[in-house]
Amino acid sequence: MRLVRNVLVVILFGNTFLGNAEATRSLEIGLITRSWPFTLERNSQPDQFVEFDREELLVRFIVPQLGWIDVTAYRVNGVLYLPLGEIFSFLKIKTEFALHASKVSGTFAGENVRFLIDLKDRRITVGETVREITPSDFIVTSTDVYLRRQLFGEVFDLECTFDELDLEVVMTTSRALPAFRIMERKKRRAQMLKRSAPLVPQYLAPRDRVWLGGGMLDWSVNYLRAPTYEDIVFTGGIGGEVAGGDLSAFATISSAFGVDWNRQPWRWRYVADSDMPLRQVAIGYLATSLGFYSGMQGVMITNVPEVPRKSFETYTLTDVARAGWEVELYMNHQLIDYTVVDSTGTFSFTIPLWYGTNTVTQKLYGPNGEEEIREQYIEIPSAQLPTNEYEYTIKAGILSQFDRERLGQVSVRWGMGPRVTVGSGVSILNDQDRYLVSPVLTTSVRVMDDLVFSGEYVRDISARGKLRFASASQFYAGLEYNRYFRNDVLYLGIRREDKRVFLGYRLPTSISRNPLYLNLNLNEYTYEFNKSLVGDVNTQLYFLGLRAQFQTQVGWSGPISGEYHRSFFQTILTVTTRWMNAWFRPQLVIDHQRGEVLYARLSAERYLFDRAYLQLLLFKDFRHGYSGMRITFRMDVPFAESQTSLDVQPSYASFRQSFRGALGFDTESGGILYDNRNWVGSSGITIVPYLDENGNGKHDPSERQLKSRVDVSRINGRRYPSGSLELSRFVQLNPYDEFTFALDPNSFADPVWKPKYISYQVITDPNRFKRVEVPVYVSGEVSGTVYVVRHNRRERQYGIKVRVLDESGVTREENVTFSDGSYVLYNLPPGKYSAALDTLQLNRLGLVPDSLQHRFELRPVKNGDVVSGVDFVLRSISPRVAERVVPDTTIIITRIPAPELEPRVDTLIGVTSEPLVTQPVLELPAIPLNEVVHFPVDLRRDGLPDTLRKYLDRVVAMLKKDADLLVKIHGHSDNFGTFQQNQERSEARMKRVKEYLLDKGVRVWNIEARAFGSRRPIASNTTATGRILNNRVDISVVRK
Amino acid sequence: MRGSISFLTLFIVCGLCPLYSQASFAPVALYLDNAHRSGYILADNGTEKAQEVSIEFVFGYPVSDSTGKVTIFFPDSLTGAEPNAAPWLFAYPRKFRLEPYQRRKIRFIARPPQNLPVGEYWARPIITSTETRKLLTGGDQPRGIEAKVYFQIRSVLALSYRNGPVSTGIIIQGISAKAQGDSLVLLLDMERTGNAAYIGNAILRFVDSSGSVKRSITKQIAVYYTLRKRFDIDLAGLTPGEYVAEFELNTMRDDSPGNILQAAPVIKSVALTIP
Structure with a gap:
């Protein structure tokens, strides 16, 4: 066997033998425009080249569940070699080629297994496994490394079975390849987005006002029996609609105390439609604000929405990541959006923010299985208003508690911006001849997304401030300050000042994968004559199915102007566990100063028969020397909830029994409804x-x-x-x-x-x-068959789109004909319709229908009307005449000025009701057969360059004259991106040209379109000009 | 030789392709009545290729030949006296496309004629599935001459519609036995009573003279009119002597327990001698 030089890119012109690398390089440019023969190299003796018996095959590489890709493979002496780069790119396995160093490396992301193919040392390392290879195991070309088919299975666990008959390689593996994960992620994402998509209502039922209507009634009975005391309390509430507003009233009667008419709240409230300056008018019992701990009887007008605001504003999140990465956006752990990072490396989302805590999570996925998670908290306090929105409230009345002083309040809030809301107002308090006029200032500021300040000042009554920070890593901290002023009109209690520092943290450790939490609180309370300081450390941990909570408290107290002295130091230990479907909670309070147990308690509770609940509580107070027990039994029946409790202590016993429920009058549907809750x-x-x-x-x-x-x-x-x-x-x-x-x-x-x-x-x-x-x-249905006339015979045609339009021209249903040419469309309400074919599809297929649409009617019959036999007959357009068949609402006019040799084509797309316009295309000068012409195509620009379009128009004219011609479109790219990206860019160029030709009426069987990625450069990729030349399509016309 | 190879290839292809290219349907038996006139089955396309599915209803029921082989009999012509539910059963949708890995319901509804006599009515939903051909886009590029074989899979399900009070029962008409090589072939002849099909189990216990069960065979049976069921007992290892073949017929099926009409178990036995 003759040997060739080790690891070298060798390109031969035809079967020419080359003897040195210089010649090889110089030839790279010259031969590209003609053909693409090359040789293979292997073995290790330098300065000798040989061309082996080789066969280039286009093989379909199939991965079940994933898809397929056509790859170029080589067969040498019966052994099949598959391209590693192309296949790994398809499988999204991160691969780096360093052919100058004879190495290919990469990672099976997710499994975190690295591999290295060292062609020089003849070794493949996958994780810890090393496999020696021989020169006959691989082939190196200018663009890829080809491995012997069996090696994929033996080394990478990618079993490749070759079917010579179909030229198909089927790959199976037990590896969790990135491509599988990407596919599963896409499926999951589609499902989640579908689930989280808001339900868009098709029908809106507005508020329905009545003068007098409805009716709901709440009731409760409470019985208490103690050694020296017995009472039965009846409470009733009625609710209805009066004069378009809601009326609610409650009354309480006690057998021991009779009726307290000052404590029988009622309220009538009129709520206007949304977006009115006056949203609510209320008379009766009203809640107060600005520091009063009492309701009042009075009148209120406001524009505050009756339903608490849920959404705040939208927020544009902009971030950076590597181009091409996928980003999933989760709001409060629910997937709501998805994007791909653009070539500039930036991406953005428009996020709806909700009141409360918004956890915004970005999950980023790289093309080779890389993953990254970013999380942030955005806190929207309920005191904040959306930008430029305002709220006002005016109310006046008599305080229910205290000495029935009169109170008037006016308050206004305004959303200054997305982070600041300010408010002001005045509160007027009157007691006989004394008045207290208190201006009010409020603010809420989002200093940062996770740092919020809120404050309120009411002169002579109170001042409050709170600063809170919460981070995505489950850390929070805050400061709180409350000040209570004394005034001459209203006594507001003995509290003077509260200071609070709090901090919470999820510890960076865990027990059996259960997290540990730590909370610290320090509170100082100042009263009229004394003060106290309490600090506590609170820890929660989970282990062995138990939840243990430790709360250690230290307290100091002292006179208002004196020093603190320690008053207590204790730990409360609470353990919660579940056993036999019951929850058990033992608790101990340990006094560290005296070293003794102060208090012990055990509670056990469980649900019985789905509707009942039993709780048993035992306790002992060691300091005061008494113990006791409480049994509570609650039971729900459809019309009432019953609760019984028995307290037993050595010198005291009490018994409580209560029932509560509700009745409702469904006047429109008839009948009385009942429930065990309040309505x-x-x-x-x-x-x-x-x-x-x-x-x-x-x-x-x-x-x-x-x-x-x-x-x-x-x-x-x-x-x-x-x-x-x-x-x-x-x-x-x-x-x-x-x-x-x-x-x-x-x-x-x-x-x-x-x-x-x-x-x-x-x-x-x-x-x-x-x-x-x-x-x-x-609903009714329509069915029929689509035929195509071929050789004067009707044949049933599969794959044709059929749609049903209603009288207004809206598509109600659509489908594609089955393999026997039939179609059925269901779910159609009674009415008049027309069935129509997709003329754009027919245009591409070169078919015209006998009729663009058939009209039919579905009648309202008991089991649904069925209209059948709505058939279409299609005929093929003659290939010698260029015609355009377009939808009847769209027209494309082709104008060709006669004097010009080169055709000028103007395309006008508009909506018109004019009939179709068809025009024959003039003869154009032909181009030489078998001539390969290169056209640079810039994908960043829309459409095709003028020169290319003109050239293609000439090709179109040739093909329409001679149906035996074939146009070859070969897409290429430079080597700027990854293997897969280059392949996709070359395909995109090829498709643009192909689409253009199809749009011009060229039949698909007159086109051969292929994409080669960066494998066939015609110029150096190291220069800008060279890359432009390589980002091209090659066009040639050949005879079939 | 060429013909043999082609036939062999076709045989292999035909044998293998359906294994991974068909949709599945469950459950395989559906029971409707005049209170529940609609029901559904699930169609599941576990393949990566879209499937075309169509449903038709045919009247048919299981019959057996003299050897006990059970087949579904679809009468060529009907007299009108058969308990035929096919004319008034509808599938919705009756023809559709099932995308790769998609699952969807096929709903069945019965629209029986008024004054339908009390009884049980039968039909066989035949579900045909085949790999669908794709939408023609005009962008399809033929790669030379291509040919493709499309396999059509027909699934025959069972559907019963019960109108009014229905009952079922079974009579063992006879038991015959003959030796066949090392096996003993027992043929059980059954006839259904009542006005509904008997769906249940036939259990054969082959007991020796000491009362110990030497062989036990359980087979599912569906007796619409009459049925002959075949049981093969391997005689190897059985000592010569007196035996009793005991047949028990019951309706304790666990594949569709709520829908099977219940009937009292029937037990019949015959004495046999193995020489």
Whole structure:
């Protein structure tokens, strides 16, 4: 066997033998335009070259579940060699070629296994495994290293089976290759994005106001028996809608104390539609703010939304990463968006921010399986308003507690920007002839995304400030300060000042993969005559199925102007564990000053029969020398919740029994509903699907109710058990809120029953059940066959798009003909339609239909109307005449000025109702056959260069005259990117040209299109000019 | 020789391709009644190629020949007296494309005629699946002359519609035995009673004179009218003497327990002598 030089790129011209590297290099440029023969090298004796018996094969490399790629392989003396670079690029295995050093290295990302192919030392190392190779195991070319097929399995666990008949290599592996992970990630991403996509309602049901309606009733009875005391308390609440507003009233009667008429709250509230300057008017019991710990009876007007704001503003997140990386964006651990980093290395997302903590996570994935995670916290306090939004509140009334002083409050808040909200106002307090006028200032500032300051000052009443920091690494810290002023009008308690420092941290260690948390708090409280300082360290850890919480507290106290002295030092140890479906919580309080146990307690609790709950509590106070027990039993029945508790101590025993529940009057659906929770102040929804047999969109008495599965995208209430009724009911919903639901269109008993709208958004009515009627129609279907006339015979044609348009021209359903040429389109409501083919597709295929569309009607019949036999017949356009067939709403006009030799083509695309325009194309000068012409194509620019387009127009003219010609389009690229990127860029160039020709009416069988990546340069890639020349397409016309 | 090789290749291809290129359907038996007129099966395309699926309903039921071989009998012509549910059964969709790795429901609905007599009605949903051909885009580039074989897989399922009160039972009409080489062939002849098919198990226990079970064979049976079932007992290792072949027929099937009509177990035995 003759030997050749070790590791060398050798390119031969035809079968020419070359003797040195200089000649090889000089020839690289010269031969490219003609052909691409080359030789293979192997063996180790220098200065000798040989050309082996070789065969170049285009082999389909198939990876089950992943896909396939066509690769160039070589067969030498019956042994198949596969290109390592191309295959690893397809499998997304990170690979670096250093052919000058005879080395190829890379990493199986994810497994973190490195490999090194050392061609000089004849060795392949994968992880810890070393495999010696022989010269017959590999081939080196200018662009890739080819390995013997079996080596892929033996060394890399990539078993390649070669099917000589089909020229297919099927690869199987047990490795978790990056390509598999990328594919799985794509699938998962598609599913998650689909799941997290907001439900877009097709039907909106607005707020429905009534003068008098609805009706919900809450009730409770509490009985208490103690040695010296017995009382029964009845509480009742009613809720309804009066004069378009919601009315709620509660009354309490005690057998021991009678009725306290000052403590019977009621409120009527009118809520206007959204975006009104006056959103709410309320009369009755109102909450107060600005430091008062009491409600009041009075009047309020405000533009504050009745439903607390959920979303704040959108935020544009811009970041940098390596070009081509994929970035997934998670908000609060839910995938919401995805992008690919552009060539500048930047990417951005527009994020909706929600009130509260927003955890923004970016997961970055490299092309070879690399992964990176970035996380940040964005805190939006509820006190912040979106930019340029304002809120005002005016209220006046009598304080419910204290001495029934009169209070008036005016407050305004304004969102200055995305980070700052400011507010001001005034509070006027009146007690007989004394007035206290207190100006108010408030602010909320997001100093940074994770650092928030809020403050409030009310003159002569209080001042508060809070600074809070929270990071993505589960660390938080903060400072809080409260000051209480004394005034002459209202006594606000003995507290004077609070100072607080807090810190929480998730320790960078864990026990059995369970995290450890540490919290530190230091609080100083100043009262009228004394002060106290309390520090505590709180740690939680999980082990052996137990959760242990240690809280060590140290307290100091002293007179207001004196020194502190230590008052207590204790540890509270609480352990929680689950055993026999019950939770056990033993607790000990240990006094470190005296070295004794102060208090011990054990609670055990478990659920019984799904509806009942039992808790047993035993405790002993060692310091005061008493012990006791408490038994609590709670049981839920459909109409009430019952709770019984018994406290037993040596000198004291008490017994409590309570019942509570609610009644509702569903006036629209009829009947009284009951529940074991409270309903007053909430809303209910009743969803009633019905079969709209006459299609009038109304529920007529003769039309039957149906049952369907209802999916609720977001719910703040709960589903009410519907019992025997075929209804879906939801209760305890926020009033005036948006309630969004979707019906499962396949959940009706008859598959031809389809809801007119699938998704609904309903604005809930307060204290009422809202009835939402869902019309369901009986769907019909249309079917037919698409034929093609070939050789004067009708043949059934698969793969043709058929669509059904309604009377307004909107596509309702579409499908593709089956292998027998038939099609069926379902789910069509009764009505008039037309069936049409995709004329763009027909245009590309060179087919014209006998009729562009067929009209038909589906009638409302019991089991759904069926229209069949809506057939289409297609005919082939003569290849000798260039014609354009375009959609009837689009026209392409081709104008060719006669005097010019070179055709000038103007393309105008517009919408018109004019008939199709077809024009023959003039004869154009032919180009020589077998001539390969190179055209640089810059992918950064749209379309094709003028010179190329003109050349292609000449090619088009030739092909339309002679159907036996074939145009070859070969796409190429420089070697700037990775193997895969270069291949993709060359394909993109090739496709642009191919698309152009197809658009010009060239038949697909007259085109041969291939892409070669960077494997066939015609100039040096080390210069800018050379790269431009290599980023090209080669066009040639040959006879078939 | 050339013909033999071609036939062999075709045989191998035909034998292997369906193994990895078909969709699957479950469950294989569906029971409807006048309170539940619709049901569904799941179609699962576990392949990387889209499948075309179509469904039709044919009246048919299992029958057996004289050797006990069971086949599904599809009558060429019907008299109108058969409990045929096929004319009023509908599949939705009845023809569709199942994308790679896609799973979807095929819903069945019965629209029986009014005044349908009480009883059980049968049909065989035949589901045909074949690899779909792709959408023609005009960009397809032929690589020389290509030919492709498309395999069509037909799955025959069972569907029963029960109208009103239905019951089933079974009678063992006879048991016959004959020696065949080293085996003993037992043929069990059964006839269904009641107005619904008998779906259950046939258990054969081959007991020696001391009462110990020497062989036990369990087979699933579906008796629509009459059925002959064959049981082969390997005689190797059995000592000559008196034996009892005991057949037990029961309806305790675990593949579709909620839908199987229950009937009292039937036990019948015959004495045999192995010389």
